[in-house]
Amino acid sequence: MRRGGPFLALAAAETLSLSGTRLSTIAIPWLVLSATGSPVLTGLTAMMEMLPYVVAKALGGPLIDRVGAKRIAVICDTASVVVVGLVPLLDLFGLLTVPVLLLLVFAMGVLRGPSDAAKQAMVPDIAALADVPLERVTGVASAIERLASTVGAAGAGALIGLIGPGQALVVNAVTFAAAALVVSLGITGLRRVPRLPGETASYLDDLREGWRFLSGDAVLVSIVAMVAITNLLDQAYHAVLLPVWTRNAGHGPELLGAMFAAFTGASIAGAAIAAGIGERMPRLIVYTVAFLLTGFPRFLVLAVDAPLGSVFATLAIAGFASGFLNPILSAVIFERIPKPLTGRVTAMNAALCFALIPFGGLVGGALISTTGLAGALFLTGLAYLAATLAPLALRSFRGFDKAVA
Numbered sequence: 560m561r562r563g564g565p566f567l568a569l570a571a572a573e574t575l576s577l578s579g580t581r582l583s584t585i586a587i588p589w590l591v592l593s594a595t596g597s598p599v600l601t602g603l604t605a606m607m608e609m610l611p612y613v614v615a616k617a618l619g620g621p622l623i624d625r626v627g628a629k630r631i632a633v634i635c636d637t638a639s640v641v642v643v644g645l646v647p648l649l650d651l652f653g654l655l656t657v658p659v660l661l662l663l664v665f666a667m668g669v670l671r672g673p674s675d676a677a678k679q680a681m682v683p684d685i686a687a688l689a690d691v692p693l694e695r696v697t698g699v700a701s702a703i704e705r706l707a708s709t710v711g712a713a714g715a716g717a718l719i720g721l722i723g724p725g726q727a728l729v730v731n732a733v734t735f736a737a738a739a740l741v742v743s744l745g746i747t748g749l750r751r752v753p754r755l756p757g758e759t760a761s762y763l764d765d766l767r768e769g770w771r772f773l774s775g776d777a778v779l780v781s782i783v784a785m786v787a788i789t790n791l792l793d794q795a796y797h798a799v800l801l802p803v804w805t806r807n808a809g810h811g812p813e814l815l816g817a818m819f820a821a822f823t824g825a826s827i828a829g830a831a832i833a834a835g836i837g838e839r840m841p842r843l844i845v846y847t848v849a850f851l852l853t854g855f856p857r858f859l860v861l862a863v864d865a866p867l868g869s870v871f872a873t874l875a876i877a878g879f880a881s882g883f884l885n886p887i888l889s890a891v892i893f894e895r896i897p898k899p900l901t902g903r904v905t906a907m908n909a910a911l912c913f914a915l916i917p918f919g920g921l922v923g924g925a926l927i928s929t930t931g932l933a934g935a936l937f938l939t940g941l942a943y944l945a946a947t948l949a950p951l952a953l954r955s956f957r958g959f960d961k962a963v964a
Contacts, residue, residue: 564745564747565681565685565688565745565746565747565749566685566686566688566696566699567745568741568742568744568745568746569678569681569682569685569700569742569745569746570699570700570703571738571741571745572632572636572678572738572739572741572742572745572746573678573700573703573704573738574703574706575734575735575737575738575741576636576674576678576734576735576738577704578714578734579643579730579731579732579733579734579735579738580671580731581715581819581823582714582715582718582727582728582730582731582734583643583667583728583731584715584797584798585715585716585719585724585812585815585816585819586715586719586724586725586727586728586731587604587605587608587660587664587724587728588601588604588605588798588799588802588920589719589724589802589812589815590660590724590725591604591657591660592802592803592806593724594657595657597924598799598803598923598924598927598928599921599924599925599928600657600924601798601799601802601920601924602795602798602799602919602920602921602922602923602924602925603661603920603921603924604657604660604661604664604920605794605798605799605917605919605920606917606918606919606920606921607661607664607665607668607917608664608665608667608668608671608917609668609794609913609916609917609919609920610665610668610917611665611666611668611669611672612667612668612669612671612672612913612916612917613668613672613910613913613914613916613917614672614910615668615669615670615671615672615673616672616673616675616676616906616909616910616913617672617906617907617910617911618766619631619672619673619676619677619906620676620765620766620769620902620903620904620905620906620907620910621762621765621766621769621902621903622673622762622902623673623676623677623680623902623903623906624765624899624900624901624902624903625762625765627749628677628678628680628681628749628902629677629681629742629743629746629749631673631674631676631677632674632677632678632681632739632742633739633742633743635670635671635673635674635677636670636674636735636736636738636739636742637735637736637739638670639667639670639671639674639732639735640732640735640736640739642663642666642667642670643663643667643728643731643732643735644728644729644732645663646660646663646725646728647725647726647727647728647729647732650723650725650726651725651726655725672910673906675909676902676905676906676909676910677902678742679889679905679906679909680901680902680905680906681746681749682696682697682700682889682893683893683898683901684749685746685749688749693889693890693893693894695834695835697834697885697886697889697890697893698830698831698832698833698834698835698886699830699831699834700885700886700889701830701833701834701882701885701886701889702827702830702831702834702882704830704885705823705824705826705827705830705878705882706823706827714730714816715727715812715816715819716811716812716813716814716815716816716817716819716820717813717816718730719812719816720811720812720813724812765903766903766907768900768903769900769903769904769906769907770907772896772897772900772904773904773907773908773911776895777955777958778891778895778955778956778958778959779892779895779908780955781949781953781955781956782888782891782892782908782912783908783911783912784949785946785947785949785950786888786912787911787912787913787914787915788915788942788946789850789854789943789946789947790912790913790915790916790919791915791916791918791919791922792854792919792939792942792943792946793916793919794915794916794917794918794919794920794923795919795920795922795923795926795935795939796857796858796919796923796939797819797919798919798920798923799919799920799923799924799927800858800861800923800927800932800935800936800939801815801818801861802815803927803932804861804932804936805818807932817871818870818871818874821871821874821875821878822857822874822875822877822878822881823878824875824878825874825875825876825877825878825879825882826878826879826881826882827882828879828882829849829878829879829880829881829882829883830882830883830885830886831882832882832883833882833883833886833887834886840883840887842887842890842891842959843950843956843957843959845883845887846883846884846887846888846950846959847947847950847951848880849880849881849882849883849884850880850884850947850950851880851944851947851948852876852877852879852880853877853878853880853881853884854877854940854943854944854946854947855940855941855943855944855947856873856876856877857873857874857877857940858936858937858939858940858943859936859937859940860873861936862933862936862937862940863933864933887959891959892905892908893905922939923935923939926938926939
């Protein structure tokens with residue numbers, strides 16, 4: 560129990576913060592869409608959170624290595640309580656305008672980026688403390704992430720319908736406070752890593768060292784390129800295409816939350832299987848097939864206006880397949896990074912994977928405005944399919960199954 564305590568604490572913190580974040584992922588776009596009716600403005604709001612998220616995540620890597628992942632996570636989550644709490648407070652008094660909301664979501668992104676990167680950087684240490692394979696820890700972490708997203712999405716739809724999207728964010732503020740407390744008290748035994756021999760104390764040198772290592776690893780570069788493209792398309796889907804499809808079909812936020820929950824709920828099973836047998840799976844084959852199943856079908860079923868039963872079945876299959884992705888990716892990434900560079904390289908890798916997400920909402924809104932909703936769904940779905948064929952075309956992906964000391 561002593562060895563497993565830090566992992567349980569990290570799992571609890573991730574469950575809390577991710578549940579709240581999933582709520583805000585639904586509440587904020589729905590708030591803007593309800594107030595303005597503009598898909599483009601909805602996409603702009605999503606961009607205003609994700610752009611600083613990406614930049615802050617990349618720039619926070621050296622700080623994680625210098626200050627410590629635990630301290631960064633606690634500081635950022637504590638500050639997030641105040642920022643997120645301002646949204647329902649201003650909404651209650653009728654002071655929440657779109658420009659003010661844009662400033663607040665910008666601040667949310669600045670704080671959430673380093674916090675997420677810090678929690679991820681703790682995973683190898685926590686796996687070592689628990690003395691279990693890295694794939695098992697990343698698989699369990701992914702299952703917990705999916706469970707938190709499922710609970711958050713399902714609860715978000717009902718909560719938003721009951722009290723409104725602005726006031727629902729009170730729960731998000733509470734989850735950040737609880738996550739900061741759990742990390743502060745529950746994660747112990749982490750040791751600071753000594754700096755590499757000859758390494759200078761310059762922050763910019765730390766940043767450049769992380770970039771040099773990342774850009775020199777062909778497998779990591781291939782992962783970044785593929786995941787960045789699919790993340791862009793996923794953001795267009797989640798932030799704009801799916802909410803607009805839901806509203807156009809005459810449904811409310813309850814259905815939107817249920818669809819998110821169907822996807823993430825099924826992904827729990829995939830992540831759980833990956834946790835149990837992850838170290839024995841052929842990584843590249845599983846990764847490729849999972850991406851093919853989780854991508855294009857989700858866009859196609861909405862584009863053809865399939866019955867709701869077919870939509871939910873497709874989301875369940877796609878979600879199950881997606882559960883295998885993060886455990887594989889995380890294990891491959893952590894295996895390739897030297898311990899003293901963990902914070903800066905994992906943060907930069909994650910930031911680059913997220914680099915196109917800020918523009919996903921704008922892409923979705925622009926495509927709807929120019930080609931209509933069905934055309935936008937077809938185009939983004941075909942682009943997703945092309946991206947997920949990359950492991951079959953690029954030789955650099957062959958390094959997935961090679962262990963790196």
